Amino acid sequence: MDLSLLADPGFLLQNLVDGLSRGALYGVYAMGFTLIFGVLDILNLAHAATFMWCAFAGWLVMARSGLSLPFGLAAAMLSGGAIAVALEFLAFRPLRREGPAGGAAADKLSPMISSIGASIIMVSVAEACFGVETRRFPDTVLDPKPFIIKAAWGLRISRAQILILAASVILMALLGLFIRRTRAGTAIRAVAASRKASLLLGIDVNSIIVLTFLVGGALAGAAGILVALLTNNIVPGMGSQIELRGLAVVILGGMGNVEGAVLGGFLLGLVETFTIAYLPGGSDLKDAIAFLILFLMLLAKPDGLMGRGKAERA
Amino acid sequence: MRANRARPRVAAAAWIAAALVISADLYLCIRDPRDSGRLLINAMLGLSAFATLHARLLSLASAGFAAIGAYASAILAVKLGLPVYLSIPAAALICGAVALVIGLVVLRLKDVYLAICTLGFGEIVRVAIILLPGLTGGPTGANLSTGFPYEAMRRAGPASIAIVLALLCYLFWATSKSKAGRALRAIRENPEVAQTMGIDVVAAKNMAFLASALIAGLAGAFYAHTVGSLDAGDFKFGRAVDILGYAVLGGSGAWFGPLLGAGLLTALPILIRDGLGSSFGFLKDFAQLPNILSGLALMIAIIFAPGGLAALFSRPASREGERPAAGAGNAQSRSSGTLDTAPNAVHGPLLRISRLSRSFGGLKALSEVDLEIEQGKIYGLIGPNGAGKTTLINLLSGLDAPSSGKIEWLGREIQGRSAWRIARSGLARSYQHAQLFGEMSVLENVAVGLHARLRSSLVGAWLRLPSFRREEAEAMAEALELLGALGLAELAGESAEALSYGDRRRVEIARALATGPRLLLLDEPAAGMNEVETAALGRFILGLKERGLAILIVEHHMDLIMGVCDEILVLDFGRAIARGSPAEVSRERAVLDAYLGSDS
Numbered sequence: 001m002d003l004s005l006l007a008d009p010g011f012l013l014q015n016l017v018d019g020l021s022r023g024a025l026y027g028v029y030a031m032g033f034t035l036i037f038g039v040l041d042i043l044n045l046a047h048a049a050t051f052m053w054c055a056f057a058g059w060l061v062m063a064r065s066g067l068s069l070p071f072g073l074a075a076a077m078l079s080g081g082a083i084a085v086a087l088e089f090l091a092f093r094p095l096r097r098e099g100p101a102g103g104a105a106a107d108k109l110s111p112m113i114s115s116i117g118a119s120i121i122m123v124s125v126a127e128a129c130f131g132v133e134t135r136r137f138p139d140t141v142l143d144p145k146p147f148i149i150k151a152a153w154g155l156r157i158s159r160a161q162i163l164i165l166a167a168s169v170i171l172m173a174l175l176g177l178f179i180r181r182t183r184a185g186t187a188i189r190a191v192a193a194s195r196k197a198s199l200l201l202g203i204d205v206n207s208i209i210v211l212t213f214l215v216g217g218a219l220a221g222a223a224g225i226l227v228a229l230l231t232n233n234i235v236p237g238m239g240s241q242i243e244l245r246g247l248a249v250v251i252l253g254g255m256g257n258v259e260g261a262v263l264g265g266f267l268l269g270l271v272e273t274f275t276i277a278y279l280p281g282g283s284d285l286k287d288a289i290a291f292l293i294l295f296l297m298l299l300a301k302p303d304g305l306m307g308r309g310k311a312e313r314a
Numbered sequence: 315m316r317a318n319r320a321r322p323r324v325a326a327a328a329w330i331a332a333a334l335v336i337s338a339d340l341y342l343c344i345r346d347p348r349d350s351g352r353l354l355i356n357a358m359l360g361l362s363a364f365a366t367l368h369a370r371l372l373s374l375a376s377a378g379f380a381a382i383g384a385y386a387s388a389i390l391a392v393k394l395g396l397p398v399y400l401s402i403p404a405a406a407l408i409c410g411a412v413a414l415v416i417g418l419v420v421l422r423l424k425d426v427y428l429a430i431c432t433l434g435f436g437e438i439v440r441v442a443i444i445l446l447p448g449l450t451g452g453p454t455g456a457n458l459s460t461g462f463p464y465e466a467m468r469r470a471g472p473a474s475i476a477i478v479l480a481l482l483c484y485l486f487w488a489t490s491k492s493k494a495g496r497a498l499r500a501i502r503e504n505p506e507v508a509q510t511m512g513i514d515v516v517a518a519k520n521m522a523f524l525a526s527a528l529i530a531g532l533a534g535a536f537y538a539h540t541v542g543s544l545d546a547g548d549f550k551f552g553r554a555v556d557i558l559g560y561a562v563l564g565g566s567g568a569w570f571g572p573l574l575g576a577g578l579l580t581a582l583p584i585l586i587r588d589g590l591g592s593s594f595g596f597l598k599d600f601a602q603l604p605n606i607l608s609g610l611a612l613m614i615a616i617i618f619a620p621g622g623l624a625a626l627f628s629r630p631a632s633r634e635g636e637r638p639a640a641g642a643g644n645a646q647s648r649s650s651g652t653l654d655t656a657p658n659a660v661h662g663p664l665l666r667i668s669r670l671s672r673s674f675g676g677l678k679a680l681s682e683v684d685l686e687i688e689q690g691k692i693y694g695l696i697g698p699n700g701a702g703k704t705t706l707i708n709l710l711s712g713l714d715a716p717s718s719g720k721i722e723w724l725g726r727e728i729q730g731r732s733a734w735r736i737a738r739s740g741l742a743r744s745y746q747h748a749q750l751f752g753e754m755s756v757l758e759n760v761a762v763g764l765h766a767r768l769r770s771s772l773v774g775a776w777l778r779l780p781s782f783r784r785e786e787a788e789a790m791a792e793a794l795e796l797l798g799a800l801g802l803a804e805l806a807g808e809s810a811e812a813l814s815y816g817d818r819r820r821v822e823i824a825r826a827l828a829t830g831p832r833l834l835l836l837d838e839p840a841a842g843m844n845e846v847e848t849a850a851l852g853r854f855i856l857g858l859k860e861r862g863l864a865i866l867i868v869e870h871h872m873d874l875i876m877g878v879c880d881e882i883l884v885l886d887f888g889r890a891i892a893r894g895s896p897a898e899v900s901r902e903r904a905v906l907d908a909y910l911g912s913d914s
Contacts, residue, residue, distance in 0.1 A: 043426055045433070094617045108425050109372045110616050113562055116374075117612030120555045124602035124609065240551055244434045251430065284445050291438040298427060299419050 023269020024168035032219030038256030048239030058225030080221020254304025328626035360560030360572030383534025409531030492775030512766030565622025670719035763828025
């Protein structure tokens, strides 16, 4: 460990900013993932592929049509919602044979398998359409020149980072309000608590599930375009890089816990950034950190930091 | 019944499909012998995925274990000079060690955690390969291909892989015919009920995961020596999905399923590319075709044919039952039936419950209940719906843990102990909603109950030792005897799914008795029975009492309760409101109040 780095507040602050913006993205991605898990109690393993397609959708709108970020974000979120709803109808609903409340206890494997199938199809089709070469945003869209805040020890914050942090925080707040304050959000929480009871109470469970996929997919879409802006590197394989991190974040925060996903996202972002910065050879370890965290959490506290005791013994 | 008539046609279609797959694969092998190695390795990987899926585990680690097997065996052979034939099993053992670590952490948790952990594991293996270029040669494994003995391997390779694959198939077949096979099928259908049959579900899942890792490691090692050069990209997520596809498309119910799945999914992309490539040029270089086909296979199979190709072959259960029943005749005289042997006498009560409580959130399902159960007595547990009767049974059988209070069983506290241990110590139960293993025959269902009392090991089953065969025959005879005692002998070969409601309950009782209990917990055993059947059940229960069993019955049929019970405990809103002999209880004011306006 390079001790001189520890004494450098500018370096520390820089990593804090980098880690937070990275973590914000993980949080946005994982919120959608964990929301769907909370309501259906299944893993949507096509979430990463949705994320990747949305990055391409946003890129197409911004780079090809030259529209600005709000349009790109909207396009990504809309396509994310649309893809996720399509997944619900093609990959998940056909498996709920006994109606919306059925299969609750029975079969958790089939939906995962089905979503794995959907995921590999989506990634392969993207590879066939876009090739493996990297797509980038033109400079007109994304001014690569970072702001340099001289006053604060030469802190470099890119335009993308500010956009990402702002957009993520707004999305997190909006999702929180939606879940806690609206009628539809309350229905989502009810269905997450018990599908059967919700059905008996007259909630249209299937519609709520569709709504959940819509929201979850839109969040994957937002994460897709924002990650694309941060890395400026859009490839069909980009989903696999966030997939494992998303899982680690969801485990960190507790499966199905939206607030936990935000917390877990920031934590993972910070841990990754600081490992790269302060640990010799840290950048090589970067990809292993998520798995380490995931494994250690499963070992020590599978319910997650904010878990509600859902992990119980098999 | 309609399904039965359609069976022959489905089975014929399945045979034709299998014949097509096999001939396509043979065609490939003859055309290019190199494809035969690939086919055999894929079939082995399919078996690896099957091992987990059959135990109802979704593991995505097969590609990761194959990678470890491939690199480990290559490093052992090339860098350390180990003979190739030793490097292959050594690599498999390394995979096994890794699997044990992962399994011990994850298999105690819910199903999804294995999927999550193995998905991450697959990624991390690939990352590790890339990050350790000194050992692995980096992403393309360049320095491992030099001096690789793959010329020799190429000649002898497919034959040796075929031999190992055949051996594996035999082991899977032999396992499926043993108590381990029955236990796995029971877990696959209902892990919770399997536990209360005395099956250690976590250990079984660990074994399945370990087997999967060993087989994937073998396949990877063979791959390394067949291909001769390694590339981390060979083991990426797409590969894991392909492997899963073999087992899902082929079917996770029978061991030959993954062979068919692998045969189909290996041949299909090659045939499509060669056959249609001349007319549709883009197919020639369509690198994503295999992955897209795997993905489609996964979705289509899981949605439209969850049992995969293998399920189409499945014979009606009656044929499954004939074999043991026929062999049972001569073994019957020797069998020491459950019903003949009385449990050893114990001093004091068998079971003592003190101040037992269970709350779910704010709801007190059970509060401060006391009960003592003595050998050779019948206890009734009655009360309105929601009084906490099933909660009490779940606590006693270890499916749920009490919030407070003590359960002393045979003088030892058992609250919080795992259900399979409790079942093995002689505490058996039936379920309120009959929970038979629907894919098994009636006889097999009862045989699952015998699980913990059968001694022969897996190795004995693999070698088909005389002791194993004898024990199996005796087990089947005993299961048949139990069915006979409940008047179900002629249903032994039926599929459990096809039974009437009342028959199911009686099979459940036979299955619970098969575990050799001292105390039998019956949760509404007479539900769905008519009066004649209920009376017969009452006589049967009294017969069990005479043999020294203790019995706790939850029931709404008051005739049955009043007719057989020595003591009755009445619950209402989780509290014991009355207890005593049937005559005492029926006079209690509180009992009449609790029941006023209820269904009995």
